[in-house]
Amino acid sequence: MNWEKNVRRVEPYVAGEQPKAEDVIKLNTNECPYPPAPAVRRIAENLDCDKLRLYPDMNAEKLVNALAEYYHVSPAQVFVGVGSDDVLAMAFMTFFNGEQPILFPDITYSFYDVWAELLRIPYKRCPLDENFCIKKEDYLAPNGGIIIPNPNAPTGVLEDISMFEEIASANPDSVVIVDEAYVDFGGRSMIPLVDKYDNLMVVQTFSKSRAMAGMRIGFAIANEKMIGYLKDVKFSFNSYTMNMPAIEMGTAAVLDDAYFKEIVGKIIKTREWTKEQLGRLGFAFSDSQSNFLFVTHKSAPAKEIFLALKENNIYVRYWNKPRIDNYLRITIGTDEQMEKLVAFLEDYLKERKND
Amino acid sequence: MNWEKNVRRVEPYVAGEQPKAEDVIKLNTNECPYPPAPAVRRIAENLDCDKLRLYPDMNAEKLVNALAEYYHVSPAQVFVGVGSDDVLAMAFMTFFNGEQPILFPDITYSFYDVWAELLRIPYKRCPLDENFCIKKEDYLAPNGGIIIPNPNAPTGVLEDISMFEEIASANPDSVVIVDEAYVDFGGRSMIPLVDKYDNLMVVQTFSKSRAMAGMRIGFAIANEKMIGYLKDVKFSFNSYTMNMPAIEMGTAAVLDDAYFKEIVGKIIKTREWTKEQLGRLGFAFSDSQSNFLFVTHKSAPAKEIFLALKENNIYVRYWNKPRIDNYLRITIGTDEQMEKLVAFLEDYLKERKND
Secondary structure, three states: OHHHHHOOOOOOOOOOOOOOOOOOEEOOOOOOOOOOOHHHHHHHHOOOHHHHHOOOOOOOHHHHHHHHHHHOOOHHHEEEEOHHHHHHHHHHHHHOOOOOOEEEEOOOOOOHHHHHHHOOOOEEEEOOOOOOOOOHHHHHOOOOOEEEEOOOOOOOOOOOHHHHHHHHHHOOOOOEEEEOOOHHHOOOOOHHHOOOOOOEEEEEEOOOOOOOHHHOOEEEEOOHHHHHHHHHHHOOOOOOOOOHHHHHHHHHHHHOHHHHHHHHHHHHHHHHHHHHHHHHOOEEEOOOOOOEEEEEEOOOOHHHHHHHHHHOOEEOEOOOOOOOOOOEEEEOOOHHHHHHHHHHHHHHHHHHHHO | OHHHHHOOOOOOOOOOOOOOOOOOEEOOOOOOOOOOOHHHHHHHHOOOHHHHHOOOOOOOHHHHHHHHHHHOOOHHHEEEEOHHHHHHHHHHHHHOOOOOOEEEEOOOOOOHHHHHHHOOOOEEEEOOOOOOOOOHHHHHOOOOOEEEEOOOOOOOOOOOHHHHHHHHHHOOOOOEEEEOOOHHHOOOOOHHHOOOOOOEEEEEEOOOOOOOHHHOOEEEEOOHHHHHHHHHHHOOOOOOOOOHHHHHHHHHHHHOHHHHHHHHHHHHHHHHHHHHHHHHOOEEEOOOOOOEEEEEEOOOOHHHHHHHHHHOOEEOEOOOOOOOOOOEEEEOOOHHHHHHHHHHHHHHHHHHHHO
16 A cells, blocks of 8 residues: 555554453552542532533643642643543653653653654663662763653652652753652652752653543643643644543542542552562562562562463563563552462462472 | 753644533534433443443444444444544544645644644645635645545535545545544545545544534544554554543444434534525525534624624634634524524624614
8 A cells, every 4th residue: 555655653552451351350550459439430420411512621620620739739730631641642742852862761661662662752761770770870961851750660669759859950951750650659749849840740640549540531740831831732632632521530539538548558558468478478579669569589480470370360460571571560459359369379389399 | 941942832723712601602613512312321320430440441342343333344444532633633643754745725624734733744735716615636736645524614515525536546645534523414424435445534523413522532434454553653652542431431322323313413404494594694605514604794794793792692613814704603503592693693783784
């Protein structure tokens, strides 16, 4: 087909498997094991469906205002999108247009290089050290922008905020994005610092700690000027991204802070229990402050464990990639799910030893 | 701020006003005056909100399958997005990467040049003739792609399918997109021809004839290969664009064909009545086959009418742009709304004459 010569050819991002069977223990895409806040359901039940005939509020004011109030910033400092992936894609398009490569860790969210390839942005992966920690010096070289998750994924390693402050300070010519998808599970957000560093943007999501992956809501917080540029690009791409139910149900989720804190607390408790158990079984891992553990076993290869788990309807995430091909990323589920996981692993490792 | 030098600066698309007052007669953004199908409300009421904790089906299979069945194509020929704007933005990014300019009419959907500017795609506007009709010859010149709405907006002019067939045939090197946002109101869709022309893509939306602007659903139909390329780009931008309620409620809308036909029939009837009335009042307009009329008055300037209407809480759309600055685009509302519009205009024009 002749028209193919003008096609943008890309290697798309590969998301974790979404098994359709109902009886699966799904610990492979870092979803929340608990349902969204009860208020979210009430909004759905009473949704004014007649209003769906109208365009939604293109500024998603209700949701933006709720987030602004929650995070003590002005509404003009908040940008919302269809998941943090939408927010990040827009941010790459808006801010990463320099000649110099953008910088991100070699082991990190695997969408960053996909966006860079799609948008033809030069990029450089900076190797984490042997403990999967950021090497700050790498981010002091000339660059066209910086993006780092904190805690990082899939490693779960949380870095101190002071390191990001140093990086932001040292790079006044670059936008520095801190991807805080997992920050609610034990990290400290940099949102209070967006007024101090005019080149700092913080991105978060409703998909993990707010239990709304199915609703597709993410947001960015930065200074008004930066958010203004991001909006200009967004309104040049798709004016009405947030549908009416997302605006209404997302707002309800933000307003129920007690429920949010309750489920996050439960996940943290389960995570700490899981760490103890997996440690006992011979797994090593960094001290994850997210809703997942990134583990390697002293004797059993990760790929074998991954396949054995899958055969038993327990899904975790495995990447056949350099440096991490002997690791598994395990999402923290409910206590019951983690007990089943640990029981299975205990048996599996015992049998394996006896073989 | 130093980082500003790498910012993509753009002039965003300006959507029609969305007045917040409740008592407004809103005829300015081509929304449907009727609510979505009753089945859509039932889905909302019974939404399994617990499932919102999980990522939605990234392939939106349920919705894709419903559309494939409805339009007699295979599911692999269907692409869905967050409104047809999302679908079109992705299509621009995927297919319009040549050296030659892409072509579209000078009077048309005002997002086309915004996408071209955003994505730095060279483009050329081809002037419509004095009756706002496409001049076919313009689209036989070398180009990097073609996009034309049918019926065109904001003119409402419907072109014969044979013209698009000629354009597609004559441009095997280019992807030809026919934007059928308004086709359900009296046009003939080119969907049955996507297997005949391997460079043809048809785009439609749920925002007009399916009364779901607030839900943000659009779709493209083409051959499998073209849809495959579009998906590769989409999955390099945002894997999970369609949220769970959009998939579920959109599917319900497609399945209720009787309701769809009923509301479209009502809008067409109201449109024809409105044509008669406006003709009687001295307005001229092309024979619109969409859910709006694009009108000019023999003596009263469009801008004055626009402001007078607005002052009386009747919103229509006016553009202060070359060639169309003496026109108004009036969405077809309910019978009652159009009666009020006509009554107001009748009085207004009478008074104006007497002044």
